[in-house]
Amino acid sequence: MKKWLAILLSNLLLLSVATMVSAYPGMQAQSKQATQSTLERISVLPQPFPIALVDFTDASGQQVNFERYKGKVVVINLWATWCPPCVRELPALHRLNQALDSEQYVLLPISIDADADKIVKPFLADLGLSAFDSYFDPQQQLRDVFPLDTIPATFILNEQGELVAYVRSYIDWDDENAISFLAQFSKSSKKAQ
Numbered sequence: 001m002k003k004w005l006a007i008l009l010s011n012l013l014l015l016s017v018a019t020m021v022s023a024y025p026g027m028q029a030q031s032k033q034a035t036q037s038t039l040e041r042i043s044v045l046p047q048p049f050p051i052a053l054v055d056f057t058d059a060s061g062q063q064v065n066f067e068r069y070k071g072k073v074v075v076i077n078l079w080a081t082w083c084p085p086c087v088r089e090l091p092a093l094h095r096l097n098q099a100l101d102s103e104q105y106v107l108l109p110i111s112i113d114a115d116a117d118k119i120v121k122p123f124l125a126d127l128g129l130s131a132f133d134s135y136f137d138p139q140q141q142l143r144d145v146f147p148l149d150t151i152p153a154t155f156i157l158n159e160q161g162e163l164v165a166y167v168r169s170y171i172d173w174d175d176e177n178a179i180s181f182l183a184q185f186s187k188s189s190k191k192a193q
Contacts, residue, residue, distance in 0.1 A: 041169050044165045076156070112140050153168040
């Protein structure tokens with residue numbers, strides 16, 4: 001009888017532990033975990049918006065603006081060396097840049113570090129990204145065009161130089177759908193499909 005009672009109590013204890021595990025909503029075992037792409041964070045605007053032409057600096061110190069890149073889809077990534085999510089995103093941005101067709105797309109990583117011209121190149125070299133060209137906006141003049149309250153921030157311009165999409169968060173640019181996502185903003189990519 002004692003043995004039977006011990007088995008019964010043991011089974012009741014196991015049953016109560018199993019019920020406690022799923023006692024809170026959302027704790028039940030799920031049949032399949034859905035993977036979520038960070039590309040879903042990117043907001044596509046209902047219509048393109050023209051943007052002001054504000055100068056920033058290229059790696060050689062020359063002033064440039066987005067007019068130079070008309071005819072291409074432009075991916076602008078605003079980042080800083082002191083921003084951990086920005087730094088985490090840089091290697092994937094570098095790989096994306098290598099995979100993009102330079103005839104149709106241009107990636108413009110733009111550092112907003114105050115001393116960008118002095119610290120960015122050594123910083124990128126320490127990350128093993130010496131070949132990754134960054135642009136600079138140390139005075140944050142691009143604030144006149146894009147909100148800079150959160151970085152990293154990525155803004156996408158269509159071939160006419162109009163703002164068509166943005167995200168103010170980290171994105172996994174290694175996502176297998178990243179290039180096809182960007183292709184929706186290219187007329188030449190749409191013709192090829």
